C-alpha cells in the first residue's frame with residue numbers, strides 16, 4: 531500500500547473562475563509536488579487492478595496529464611479525446627454541455643477498436659457531460675466503456691446520475707462551498 535498523501539492540501543480552490551459562481555478546483559498544485567502526482571498515478575493504477583482494460587482514453591487537456599502515465603504503467607494504448615479541430619486524422623465527433631459552457635469532443639476513428647474495453651480518465655468529474663459524450667464516441671462504434679476514473683469528483687453536480695450504470699471512481703470528492 532502506498533503512503534497516503536493529502537491531495538486536498540495541494541488542490542487550489544479558485545472562486546469565480548472561469549465564471550462568477552464557479553469554484554474552480556485547480557490540479558496544478560498536484561503537479562507541482564512530485565510526491566502528490568506520483569501518489570495520484572499510484573492510486574489510479576491500483577483502481578485498475580484485476581480489471582480487464584485494453585485501452586485508456588484521456589480527455590483534453592487536464593485529463594491527458596493523468597491518463598498518459600496511467601496507460602504507460604498499465605502497458606495499454608492511450609487514445610486522446612480532443613476538442614474540435616485538434617485531431618489531424620479522420621475523427622468521430624460529439625457535442626455536449628459543460629458546467630460552464632458547451633463543447634465538442636473528438637477521437638481518431640483508428641483509436642476506436644470494436645470489442646475492446648476502454649477506461650476513460652479525466653482530472654475532474656463535475657456534471658459528467660464530458661465523459662458521457664466521450665463514452666458515446668467509443669460505444670457508438672462498438673467499443674465497450676468499462677468505467678470512468680477521475681482525480682476529483684463533484685457529486686453535487688450529479689455526475690453519478692449522468693454516468694449511471696458505469697463504475698465511476700475518484701480519488702477525492704468535494705461537496706461545494
Ligand SMILES: O=P(O)(O)OC[C@H]1O[C@H](OP(=O)(O)OP(=O)(O)O)[C@H](O)[C@@H]1O
Pocket residue numbers: 589590591592593627628629633652653654655656657658659660661689
Ligand atoms: O463533468 P463535466 O461537467 O463535463 O466537467 C469536467 C470537465 O471540465 C474540465 O475540462 P475543461 O473543459 O475545462 O477543459 P480543460 O481540461 O482543457 O481545461 C475538466 O477537465 C473535465 O474534462
Ligand SMILES: Nc1ncnc2[nH]cnc12
Pocket residue numbers: 552553554555556629654656
Ligand atoms: N469546478 C471545476 N473546477 C475545475 N475544473 C472543472 N471542470 C468543470 N467544473 C470544474
